[in-house]
Amino acid sequence: MITIKICKPLQGSQGEMDLDIDIHIEKHAFVALSGKSGSGKTTLLRVLAGLESAEGNIKVNDLVWQDETKTLATQKRGIGFVFQDYALFANMSVEHNLLYVCKDKALAKHLLEMTELYGLKDRLVQGLSGGQKQRVSLCRAMMNRPQLLLMDEPLSALEPTMRSKLQHDILALHKEFGTTTIMVSHDPSEIYRLAQRVIVLDQGKVVEDSCTKEVLLKTQGSQKFSLRGELLDIIQADVIHIAVIAIGQQIVEVVLDEEEAKSYHVGESVQVSTKAFSPSLSKV
Amino acid sequence: MNFSLLDLEPFFLSFKLAGITTLILFIVAMPISWWLSQTRCKCKPFIEAVTSLPIVLPPSVLGFYILYSLSYNSPIGAFFEETFGIKLVFNFTGLVIASCFYSFPFMVQPLQGGFESLNKNMLEASYIAGKSWFQTLIYIALPNIKPAVLTGLVVTFAHTVGEFGVVLMVGGSIPGETKVASVAIYEFVEVMDYSQAHIYSAIMLIMSFVVLLGVSVFNRRHNKRIGVR
Numbered sequence: 097m098i099t100i101k102i103c104k105p106l107q108g109s110q111g112e113m114d115l116d117i118d119i120h121i122e123k124h125a126f127v128a129l130s131g132k133s134g135s136g137k138t139t140l141l142r143v144l145a146g147l148e149s150a151e152g153n154i155k156v157n158d159l160v161w162q163d164e165t166k167t168l169a170t171q172k173r174g175i176g177f178v179f180q181d182y183a184l185f186a187n188m189s190v191e192h193n194l195l196y197v198c199k200d201k202a203l204a205k206h207l208l209e210m211t212e213l214y215g216l217k218d219r220l221v222q223g224l225s226g227g228q229k230q231r232v233s234l235c236r237a238m239m240n241r242p243q244l245l246l247m248d249e250p251l252s253a254l255e256p257t258m259r260s261k262l263q264h265d266i267l268a269l270h271k272e273f274g275t276t277t278i279m280v281s282h283d284p285s286e287i288y289r290l291a292q293r294v295i296v297l298d299q300g301k302v303v304e305d306s307c308t309k310e311v312l313l314k315t316q317g318s319q320k321f322s323l324r325g326e327l328l329d330i331i332q333a334d335v336i337h338i339a340v341i342a343i344g345q346q347i348v349e350v351v352l353d354e355e356e357a358k359s360y361h362v363g364e365s366v367q368v369s370t371k372a373f374s375p376s377l378s379k380v
Numbered sequence: 381m382n383f384s385l386l387d388l389e390p391f392f393l394s395f396k397l398a399g400i401t402t403l404i405l406f407i408v409a410m411p412i413s414w415w416l417s418q419t420r421c422k423c424k425p426f427i428e429a430v431t432s433l434p435i436v437l438p439p440s441v442l443g444f445y446i447l448y449s450l451s452y453n454s455p456i457g458a459f460f461e462e463t464f465g466i467k468l469v470f471n472f473t474g475l476v477i478a479s480c481f482y483s484f485p486f487m488v489q490p491l492q493g494g495f496e497s498l499n500k501n502m503l504e505a506s507y508i509a510g511k512s513w514f515q516t517l518i519y520i521a522l523p524n525i526k527p528a529v530l531t532g533l534v535v536t537f538a539h540t541v542g543e544f545g546v547v548l549m550v551g552g553s554i555p556g557e558t559k560v561a562s563v564a565i566y567e568f569v570e571v572m573d574y575s576q577a578h579i580y581s582a583i584m585l586i587m588s589f590v591v592l593l594g595v596s597v598f599n600r601r602h603n604k605r606i607g608v609r
Contacts, residue, residue: 147504170507177508183501187523196519197509240510 097123098244098276102143102152102162106300108134115139115150115300121293123157124274128287128308131297137280140297141246144278145177146170157243176237176275178247182229184221190232191217197239207235210272211265227258231265238269245270247279251286263289284312322369330357341368386579389556390564397472397560398540401479402487405536408480409487414517416488417495432485439482439545446478446550470552475560478550479540487536494528495521527599534595538588 098121106115115136121127129137142148146161147170154161161168185193190213194204208214211231216224221232230250237245250266251259263286270277270290281287287294287308294311296304304311325343330352332338337357339350350368352360360366416428434442450457450468460466468474498521506516522529544562551558553567561580568577 145504145508147507170504171510171512173508174510175508177505179501179505181499181501183499183505185502185506185520185524187520196506196511236505236509 097121097155097157099153099155100140100144102140102150102154104139104143104148104150106136106139108136108299110134110299113300115143117297117300117302119295119302119305121276121278123276125293126270126277126279126291128291128294129278129280129297130282130287130294130311131303135297136300137297138248141177141248141278141280144244145175145246146173173244174240174242176240176242176245178230178233178237178245178250180249180252182221182226182233184229184232184236186220186222189218189220190224193221193232193236194239197236200239203239203241204235207238207269210268211235225258227254227262230254230262234262234265234269238273238275241273242275245275245277247277249280249282252282259283259286266290288312321375322367324365324367327360327362327364327366329362330360332357339366341366343368386576387564390559390561390580391583393472393556393559394541394561397475397479398537400476401483401540402533402537404476404480405483405487406533409484409491409532410517410522413488413491414495414513414521416492418513431488434482435485439543440549442482443478443546443549446474446481446546450474450477450550469550470554470558472551472557475547475551475558478546479543482543482546483536483539486539487532490528490532490535491525494525494532497528498524527602530595530598534591538591541584542588 100121101118102115103117104115106113113136117136117140129140131137139148143150144154144161146168149167150162153163155163156173159168160166161173185196188196191204191208194207195201204217205214208217211234213228213231213235216228221229224232230253234250237247247266251262254262266279267290269275279290281290291308294304294306294308295302296311323343325341325348327339328342328347329340330337331340335354337352337354339352339357339360341348341350348368412431416424416431447469448454450460452458452461452467452469457468460468466473468477502524503516503520506520507513511519541560542562543560544566547558547560548563548566551560551563553559553563559567561584565577565580565584568574568580
């Protein structure tokens with residue numbers, strides 16, 4: 097069980113705010129941390145890692161990491177951290193990046209084999225692709241068998257196919273090591289696939305904290321499906337108006353009457369839902 | 381021009397002085413420049429200004445203060461001579477001390493610049509891996525700033541070989557003890573022995589050029605290896 101009760105003044109996107117967090121995380125859980133940019137997600141991870149200071153208490157499996165009297169140094173927390181920009185040791189080979197953390201050659205070999213990187217073990221990390229670098233970073237984070245793994249938007253710089261491969265690797269490692277994991281992510285499919293619980297931050301406060309399905313599934317009442325998107329344009333065509341909406345990577349059109357068209361503004365977040373018809377599914 | 385009569389001792393002395401100064405400064409300046417690159421302390425601008433002083437200070441001013449602080453009449457000079465029997469001025473020891481002050485910013489600034497250019501997350505990844513600041517400095521930071529290290533070493537060495545004002549004030553011109561190459565050239569010109577002055581100056585010029593060319597070639601190769609054009 098991880099208990100986090102911290103407070104830290106922050107300079108957010110809308111001026112001064114307080115990062116004020118009071119949460120408990122079960123052992124072996126996989127928690128996704130979501131929210132707008134500047135809401136305090138990365139700061140929370142950095143405070144947990146001991147890279148930034150904050151007031152309050154952090155307790156991990158009966159060990160006090162921080163209270164009023166002491167703060168455990170980053171080096172002694174035994175965590176794994178996966179950075180968005182990989183942060184690999186540029187002067188070392190793939191294998192040495194892992195062995196620098198812990199001289200356990202067998203574990204390094206096992207991790208590299210799991211992530212299909214063993215063939216590249218002697219290569220310098222500069223020559224690797226983004227996906228390969230992030231897999232090395234993931235393996236490196238697991239080398240000290242951490243009791244807490246922190247990941248700060250680990251897959252956001254990667255293209256969709258590589259994301260999917262990395263998600264599979266993260267899931268496999270989580271299953272094998274049972275590490276309690278907190279991952280910052282904005283991608284609903286990624287969160288749904290990996291996490292059991294989502295914590296949404298806004299202006300430094302927890303605004304939603306529930307199981308993944310409850311937070312991500314947006315249908316209400318008898319709605320068959322409901323999708324959130326951004327209104328890109330409203331085009332007038334004879335007597336009707338057509339709203340062009342971006343939903344994820346797709347663009348859809350929805351017909352509006354004149355009154356409705358007036359009430360919406362381009363750039364707004366909108367919800368597209370239907371009740372009367374059952375959506376059908378076909379392979380593409 | 382008779383090359384067999386060429387007295388090479390001032391060159392040996394210059395290189396010995398530059399070598400020892402560079403070694404001492406590398407060891408002393410490394411933790412200081414690391415601290416300067418990592419600290420958010422409010423006193424940082426003050427410390428940076430102090431460490432940069434020798435760049436702008438006239439060598440005669442620096443030499444005068446060093447002479448004044450280390451001579452037998454000063455508390456420091458008297459303490460060293462009475463306790464250890466070591467004279468700190470007008471000998472080689474005095475030259476090394478003066479050179480360390482004089483060349484200090486030429487070692488600190490390249491190293492600090494190199495450390496500051498490092499990816500902060502990479503250093504934090506090392507701390508998260510359980511490594512101390514010293515292990516991070518030795519195993520991660522230094523190997524990733526090789527061009528800056530080489531620049532610091534070479535510029536410090538070359539700057540010490542080329543120093544004149546401070547050396548003359550603190551060391552004088554004692555043959556075999558404090559008469560370095562730059563002082564020897566000055567004395568040749570003073571007695572109008574231009575042929576010797578030409579030979580000494582040409583040797584200094586060629587060596588300086590070769591060293592700087594070497595640094596440039598190394599940095600080019602290093603950048604190519606890590607994928608920076």
